[in-house]
Structure formats: structure tokens, C-alpha cells
Amino acid sequence: AAASLKTALDAIAPGFTAQTGHDLRLSLAGSSTLARQIQLGAPADVFISANPGWMDALQNDGLLAPNSRRDLIGNRLVVIAPANRATPLDLMQPDVFADHLESGPLAMALVTAVPAGIYGKEALQTLGHWPHIAASVAQTDNVRAALALVSVGEAPLGIVYASDTIADPDVAVVADIPPETHAPIIYPAAAIAGGNEQAAADLLSYLQAPDAQAIFAAQGFLPLGN
């Protein structure tokens, strides 16, 4: 599963085992890493991706169990700032970023490669900010690193998932990015062809059940339910 789901999945695992008797063994890494491993024969049963693109790639390669793919949860993007310098932003203002980015860059995940970056760039383009600020975007290899840049105060602003901001007192959300400005943020899940398909099916339904969805929600994700 995508590493960003660690806390949630750790919390879900005991319930799942208790209910179905299956052991839940997690392998946490970047979606691209996991997808490639699956392409090259990793013995996985279920794949939860943070990037629908990689799920598509596996689907095209015929590696997913038929009809097992579903959208598990969603997420939201927010603009954050260091907690001690947080002033709410109005994203509709044309030069709202320019004012704040004099002292440093806008921290985002890789805008061409990492989902949070891709969504963020899309949103900024929709909002018309991108051309002005493209040169002052500091891209990190994952969202957490973008958060860290804001958290230690190096970047005055950052765009991360809402789920990332909980439990970090050093950052504050200064604006919500309207979901309609970018493609929907979806964490798809699917069973892998050739794996233990019964257990995979059990897990996928357990994850979509209310208990699990509540845990995801507690971690800042958007439950998608059934």
C-alpha cells in the first residue's frame, strides 16, 4: 500500500484479522515502486495506490483481478503555512502567492510525477496562478517532504493533502483548494491477479466498510464509502 496510508492501515489491521482470520501483511512504499514490483512478479494480493495512474498501468497490463478495482478513499488539497506566520489566503486574489513567496518557495511534491504535485499544479493552473509562480515552486520527492519544508519554516507556503496536516502543530492550513479545480483525488485499490483472491476480496470489502472508512476519516482522508 502507499506509505502514506500506514497509520490508518495499522489501525485497521487488528479488526480485519479478528473478523476474517486473515493476517494482514503490509508493504509500504511509493506507489510507483510497488506497481513496478507487481509488474515484475511481487507476491502481492492487494494493491492500494495513491496514484490512479499506476493502477491504470497495472490494469492495462492485465495484472489486476477482474472487477476488483474500486475507489477506496479520497483526499483534499490544502495550502499550508508555518503556524507562527499563518494568515488566511484568498486564493481568488491574482497575486496572493507572489506576496508570500518573497521569502521562499512554494513547497509541493514533484509536479510532474507525484500525485499531490500533479493535482496541485492542475489546481494552480485552473486558478491562474501557475504562470506567475512556476519558477518558485520547490518540488519534493513526496508530500511529506513538502510539509517538512513548511514545518521548519524554509518554505512560507506549501500545498499538501489535508490528511498530512493533522498531528503537525508547526503548520497551519491557510486555504482549502477547491476540489473542482483539479481531477478528483482518489486512492484506488484492487486485488492482484494470481494472488489469494478470496482474502483480497475480504480485505477490499472490509476496507470499504464503515469501520475502516471511519478510521481513514480520522486520519484526514475523505471516505468514499460504497
Place this chain on the structure above:
Amino acid sequence: MLSVDLHHPMQGFDLDVTFDAPPGLTVLFGRSGSGKTTVINAVAGLLRAKQAQIIVNGQTLSDTETGLWLPPHKRRLGYVFQEGRLFPHLTVKQNLRFGQWFAPKDAPREDMARVVEMLGIGPLLHRRPASLSGGEKQRAAIGRALLASPRLILADEPLAALDEARKAEILPYFERLRDETDIPILYVSHSPAEVARLATTLIALDGGRVARQGPAVQVLGDPMFTPDGVRSVGAVIEAQVARHHDDGLSELSAGDDRLFLPNVGLASGTPLRVRIAAQDVMLSLEKPSGISALNVLAGRIDQVRSGEGPGAIVSLDTSAGRVLARVTRRSVDAMGLQPGLTVYAVVKTVSIAPQDVGG
């Protein structure tokens, strides 16, 4: 038996050496840079000469014609290097034992205790080379080579770093090796005394070529051979121990003559060689009396050769054999020395140096 034929061009120095040596100890003699170490390295297999044929006691070690080349570790060598080369990570004792680890189990073994005793390195056995003095290192290196059960001994100035007393202790050991075993020994030395005492065969090198070679007795007795100036010219006399006197002198018989030496420590009847350096011999027209010199040999002058300097070499036939005397040209004139004349060669007892007496 040692037969060496080497041709090896190096930048600015060409080695071109051919010699055959009978059993015994062969000394390589020559000035610094004349190629002695290079020859030894070729015999050891450490230098692969361009053209080489090396035969030791009938075994071909290397022959570029047939492409044969025995690697060094198969040559069963005891090589005392000019610069020690002890293994720094091993104790002296382990260094000494090193060669034994690889010698065939049935090879004749030197007695470690005896070698250690001779070299005086007993107290050093558990030390490592780094803390040894120069001479101590060299002694350990000699021991290491001797204890390797070698079939060929190569010694590159093994005694140069040692004091006279220590040399005097080690020299007899090489003599024994020379006389009691058939292990050929190739030995580099700069010391005329050492050469005179040890050499069976002498190879004089000069600029990478053999300048002179032959039996040591012959080469050293040749007044024209002046590797180090005339100071090393001398005759070697074959003698026999006759008896020992109470006052610490040994009496030797050589032909009809007798010679007195400080006790040689050998049983009566033992044959031995005594070297009499030409410069230690004084000539007298009459049989001298009332002098401190005990050895007086009568002989007929065979030849008088003058060099370019003030000196001349007079060779005379005595009943003991040929004796050489180095005198001044002035004396030659004053005394009227010429072939046919009978004169007396006076040799001070003690001037027959211990190094020049060999068994």
C-alpha cells in the same frame, strides 16, 4: 654447479653476464652498480631476463630458448636480501620459520636453535622487525634464508651491516655450508677479507659484464687482478695442521716449510688454506735473525712485475707454494730483486689474519 648465462638490457644499463661455477661458494665482486644484485635476482627468478639460461646442480631453473621458467617459489632458495625484507607482521621467530612452512617435509633441516645461537638473536625471537636495530634485522634475515632448507643460497652483502666480531662468528658458518654441503652459494661482497676467505670461485663484474672469473685462489693470486687496488692481492697456501704449542700458537706444515699461527682450533692433520696478503710479506736477502716474525720462507723469485705506481709485485716459489710480496720499486732496485734470485719471505705471525685462514 652453477651455470649462468644472462642478457638483459635495461634503460641505460645492459647486463651481459655468463659464467660457470664449480660447487662451492661463488662470490660476485664488483663496484656499486656493477650488476651484482641484478644477477642474483635473475637467478632467484625475481627478474625475468630477456635472455637467460640458469642451471643449478643440473636443474634448469630458467631457459628462454626452451621457454622454461621455474617460478621463484619452486626454486627452493635461501635469499638474503641486500635490504632485509623481513615480514613486519611476523615476529622474528615466525620470520625464521617462514621458509620451513613451505619446504618439503623430507628436506634436510637446519637446527633452528643452532642458527639462532650463531646469530645471537635469541633474545629477539618474540619481537617484531620494526623495533630491531639494523644489524639485528640483517641477522634475522640471514637466519630466515638459512632455515628455509634451500637448495641454492643467494646472499647479497649479508654481513655488510655487522660488526667485525659478529662477522667472525658468522663466517665459519658459511664456510661449513660451502665445505660440508653441496648447496651452491652465490654471495655478493665488497670486503676483500670476506672474499678471500669464502670464495671458491670469484666472478668480478664491471658495468654489467664479467671482468674476470675463475677459481678464487687463482684470481686473487694474480698480481694483475686489482678489483680494489692492490690491497687484495695475495697468495693462498695449502697447509696442514702439524701441532699446537703451549704458548697458544699452532704450527702448520706446508711443503718443507712451517708456519706459526695463533691457535686455529683444528685437530692435527686437518688440511687448511692460509691466505698471505702480498702486502704483509717482507723480503730479505739474508735469512733474518733476531726478529719478531716467526715465519720465514725461502724461495726463488719467479717474476717481478711493476705497476704504474711506486710498487711492484714479486712472486716467488717456496716449498710451501707460490708466495706474493708487494714491495716498493725502490726496494726492487736497492736489493737487486730479479727472477732466479733466492730471497726470504718474512711474514709476521699475526699478520695472517683470522679471516684469511679457512678450512
Place this chain on the structure above:
Amino acid sequence: MLSVDLHHPMQGFDLDVTFDAPPGLTVLFGRSGSGKTTVINAVAGLLRAKQAQIIVNGQTLSDTETGLWLPPHKRRLGYVFQEGRLFPHLTVKQNLRFGQWFAPKDAPREDMARVVEMLGIGPLLHRRPASLSGGEKQRAAIGRALLASPRLILADEPLAALDEARKAEILPYFERLRDETDIPILYVSHSPAEVARLATTLIALDGGRVARQGPAVQVLGDPMFTPDGVRSVGAVIEAQVARHHDDGLSELSAGDDRLFLPNVGLASGTPLRVRIAAQDVMLSLEKPSGISALNVLAGRIDQVRSGEGPGAIVSLDTSAGRVLARVTRRSVDAMGLQPGLTVYAVVKTVSIAPQDVGG
């Protein structure tokens, strides 16, 4: 002027050496492992002795009492190491120049060309040490030390690896340094000939202690001093060049006596020291005639000392000074040698070896 006071315990070996040496060349003499190199290293500052006071020409190099310790690079040394220690990454020429880079600009400089010529290393200047022969390395090392404009020369067996001819070329250079400059020289040697010729002062070491010390003339002339057996005992005579003869001999005057030597190559009137080894002297009761020896000195016997062996040392007073003769006890008895008797000391011209003539 060199004053050394050292105490340094090492594992299994305690150094405990104190000596004062007047200007000139001080030889450290002693068996392998007696502590010679250790003393030199302490003087050089490479070994920090536990307790030390070292004063050279009035300058304190080290004094543990006051805590003064001059680091080696401030001592202005010319150290010829026992094992060469050439810099492998530099050519011979760069090695030779090394010391000059750091010498004060106004320091007296040796002429590089002259030193190179003397050492015969001209053809090697652009080579690197790895390809040099043992003796070539040693010569380069000597050159490097001499060219460093040193105020103190330390030489640890500098000539041990060299042939006699090369030694004969280098020895006069050390003599000149000794006589013409006031650079103190501390010199280790195992060779009695070298010691006799070079030493102003002799320090004999034994097991880390000074066994004997004093002016070389005195120590070597003492029949009881037998560092290497009796072979190094001898008297030193102060003489003057009288004239040169056509037959290549030089005539020296010493007291009322005259001595004949192969041409010494010095102008008439030059004073020089001639060493006559005790074993090269023969005694005669009558003035000998018809003999090849040219040097006959009349003298009164002063003392007859017998050792434990078959020999005895007879010292006699001649007009040239004291002369020592080593004879057998048998001759002492036969000739009735005893103090007061007048005898003739016969010395073969050529047995005054070139090494034993010093300017």
C-alpha cells in the same frame, strides 16, 4: 663541541649514555644492537628520550630539565640514515636538493656538482630511487645530507654498502669536513680502518652504555682497548711531508726519523697523521739490512703487555713518537724483549694503508 647526556629505558633495553666530544668527528663504535642508532636518533630529535640534555656547539637542542626541545626540522641536520630513506617520489636530483629548499638562504652551501662528482651519481640524477642499486641509494642519501647545509652531521654507517674504491673516494671528503669546517660529525662505523682514519673522538658503546671514550689517538693506542679484537690497536704518529721522490714515494719526517709512503699528494711541509697498526710492525734486535721494508725506527721499549692469547703488545718510544708492535709471546721470550731494551721497529712501506693516513 657535542655534549650528550641520555637516559631512555626501552622494553628490554636501557640506554644510558653520557659523553662530551670536542670539535671534529666523533665515532660511535659498538656491536650490533649496542644503541648507536638510538643515540643518533635522540640527537636528531627523532627519539624523545625520557631524560636528555644535548648541546651542539653551544646550542641546546634538548634539555628535559628545562623542558626545552627543538623539533628536528629546526636542528639543521644532515642525517645519513642506516637504511637510505630516499624520497621515492622524487628524482635523485630532487632528493639531493631537498634540504636546500629549507636551509636559510645565507647558509654556506656545498657545491652540488662537486658532491655529485665525488659520489659518482651524475648519471643517476634523473632517476627515481626505486631503480637504484643498494650502493647507489646510499650514495644519494649521503649527498642529500651533505647538501642540506647542516650544522650537525649524523651519519649511521654511511659507507657500509659501498665498495672499497668508492669508500676511498668518499673518506677524504669526511676528513675535509672534519678538518676544514667546524660542523660536528657524529658517525657510526663498524670498520676499524674507517674509525682509525676519521675519528677525532671515539665513543665505544656496549649494551646501551659507554664502555670507553676519549680522543681516538688515545683510545686506539691503548693496548687494552679491543673493540674488535686486537686488530685495531695502533699508534698514530704526527709527521710532516718532507719531499717527494721520482719513484712515487713521499718522504715524511717525524722527529728525527723518516718514513716512506706511496705519494700522499700533499705539498711539502704539510703536517699529517700516520697510523701504524700494531700488527704491521715487526721488531728486530739489530738494525736490519738487505730487506724490502724501507721504514725502520729505532726505539726504547717502554712496556710489554701480554694478553690472554698468544700475543703481546710492545710499546716503544721512538723519536717519531710512540709506536706499538704486536708480536707473539714466543718472540718476546726468544728475543728477550723487556722495558729499556733498544730495538728496531720495521714497518713495510705499503702496510701504512691509505686509510690510515689522514691530513
Place this chain on the structure above:
Amino acid sequence: MDWLGPEEWQAVALSLKVALWATLAGLPLGLFTAYALARWEFPGKQLVNGLVHLPLILPPVVTGYLLLMTFGTRAPVGAFLQDIGITFAFRWTGAALAAGVMAFPLMVRAMRLSIEAVDIKLEQAAATLGASRLWVFLTVTLPLILPGIIAGGILAFAKAMGEFGATITFVSNIPGQTQTLPSAIYAFLQVPGGESAAMKLVLISVAVAMTALLLSEIFARRLTKRMEGR
């Protein structure tokens, strides 16, 4: 000790196992490679040299990916090895392989430097005393380069303890099987609030490596002392 959860302890143990194996199994091959590079001339030497350095140059992810494509169960080499009973993919052995590969250049370089510093004259002396090439190596070269081997080994161990990119790419991050300390640290850093747990693991990792480092220093110093004095 309830300071760490069982999963974290597993990661510590696994990391140790992986790093030890990566180092120990790498030593002989590293030594051989270093010796060949230092002493032999052979065609393709520079190629081998380049190959050895490759893991250093490539981003770890790429190395991991290449490993996956070579030793994965679907890859020819991996499939062959699996047939003879050796599986690397998604096993701790694979983590050791990845760590070993990443550490290899460091190990080889250190050893090679040491080998080049050995005086050939000593090896020659050993040969004249009857030691064959192999014995010369064992009795002279090897003891003399021990400090270099230690240096190489400790570098490799440290690197193996810290290796992450290639490992996670190759064998993923499965607790108890392939989750090494760095992977566990990564996982903690990916979620909100995981920093303090990550920091604990970092400290453990540092403590382990420092201990190894200290031991190696003490050992190396003893070696040198022995050679210098008595």
C-alpha cells in the same frame, strides 16, 4: 522493553542480519575484485572497474530496479537461482543482496588501496622462501592489508545499515521480512506524527553503527601497534 514495538525490534534485528550478511558475504568477492584490480592486467579491467562503481553512480532506485529486473522471480537469472533454491525477491536475502551491492564499491576501493600499498618486495621475499602465489597472499598480503579490509568492511557495514533506496525498490518493505531500519524510518516519515518513532529508530541505527565503528577502530589500532612495536 516497551520503548519500541515488536515490529521495530524486528526491523532492528533484520537490519543487523542484513548488514552483517551483506558485509561478510561481500568480503571474499570484494577482496578478490580488489586484488584483481590492483595487481592484474586483463582485458576488460576498466569495464569491471566501472561495473564495481556503478551502484555508487546510479540513483539507488535505479540500482534497485535493475536488481529487480535481474534477480526478480520473473527475470532469467532470478528464475534460474530460484530453481536451484536461492530466492532473493522479497526476502531478507534480497535486502542483503541490495545492501551488499550498494556497499560493494566502498569495500573494494578501501581494499584496493591497501593492496596497492603493500610492498611487492615483501611478496617476492615470501616467494623465494617457497610460498606459492596463494600462500604469499595468505601469509603476507592478507595480514598486511587487514587494516584495509577492516576499513572496507566497516564502510560496507555502515552503508548496509543505512541503505534504503535500492532495498525498498528491490524487495519492498514488508515488516519482519524485508523491513530494515531505514525502510521502517521511511514508513514512519510518510505519515503524520511518525517523526518521533522515526527518530528512535534513527538513534538505534546510529548506535549500532557507531559501536561497530568503534570496535573496528580499536581492532585496527591494535593491529598497527603490533606491527610498529613489539
Place this chain on the structure above:
Amino acid sequence: MDWLGPEEWQAVALSLKVALWATLAGLPLGLFTAYALARWEFPGKQLVNGLVHLPLILPPVVTGYLLLMTFGTRAPVGAFLQDIGITFAFRWTGAALAAGVMAFPLMVRAMRLSIEAVDIKLEQAAATLGASRLWVFLTVTLPLILPGIIAGGILAFAKAMGEFGATITFVSNIPGQTQTLPSAIYAFLQVPGGESAAMKLVLISVAVAMTALLLSEIFARRLTKRMEGR
């Protein structure tokens, strides 16, 4: 050449610049550290030794994070440096710093091994000839350890060319400013189908490093030849 886009070329140029600077600027400090560790005894020596090895042990992300907390504009050291005109954060200089820090242990180890192999007797000889400590170092030690310096330098360069984790964490990825080759490669590998573009960059990276490696080998060999023969 339209085989690569301008952004990729920028990455290549930047990587070269970063790796060169990381290596060159690291050399003096590395040499000093290596010398101190090899030759001096001082309190805290083991601490320094540990510190030097730290970047090897820590996951690169952690190193990057520590750099950020030390040299960031908000951090005391970083702020001070910024006041005197040196900024690391989000600049190529920061990338060089990160790469340098990551490469440092490799460099120091190689140099240290070489220094330890230098015969102290030669340094003593130089001292007796009047060379002060510094001069001894410059005229004897330094030339003798040149092979080790080259080895250390090339290791560092290779490592710097491949460094990714610490760099992106510390200075992130700003095209044209801090986007090095490994960052670009990483970005390509994150998207499905990016492999071939990534592979191009990998090849370039390998080619550059191999060239450097080859040059260093040739140079080192010439050095050794000179010392062995004439």
C-alpha cells in the same frame, strides 16, 4: 541535440557542477580530517570519526532533514551564513553541500588509508632536512598519498553524481536550480511509462562518471609507474 529536452540538459550541467564542487570543496576538509584521524590523538577523536561516518549510516532523507535544520535560512548556522552572503537553501550550492556531505565519509576513508600507509620514516627524514610539519606534509606526505586522494576524489565524485535522497530533501527540486540528474531520473520513474526517458538520463550519468573514473585510473597509474621505475 534534440535527444534530450533543455530541462534535461540543464540537469546534466547542474549535476556536473554540483558533483565537481562537492568533490573539490570537500577535498581540503576531507584531507584535513583524514590526516587528523590518521595521525593525531585528540579528545573526541572517536566522536569526529563517528560524525564523519554518519551520512553513510543515516537514511539520506534524515541527513537531508538534518541539513535543512542546520543550514536552512531559519536555522542558526544557515541564518548566520546567509548574513555573510552564503545561502544554501534551495540553491545549487545546497545541492553541492548535500552531495558533499554524503560523499564525505567515502573520501575521508580512502585518504585516511593512504595516509596510514605512508612510512613515517620518510616524514622523519624530511624533518631532519629542515622541513617543518607543514612542509613535510606538502613535499612528502601529499605526493605519496596522491593515489589515495584520487581514489577518494573519484569515489566522492561518483557518489555526488548519484546522490538523491539528501539533496531533494534539503534543496528540493527546482528545475534549473536544484534539479540534478538523479532528481530528474526519480521524477521520470514516478510516472508510468517514464522508464525510457529515465534510462537516457541514467546512461548520461553513467557515461560521465565512467569517464571521470577512467581518467582517474590513467592518472593514478602514471603516478605509480613514475614511482616504481624512472
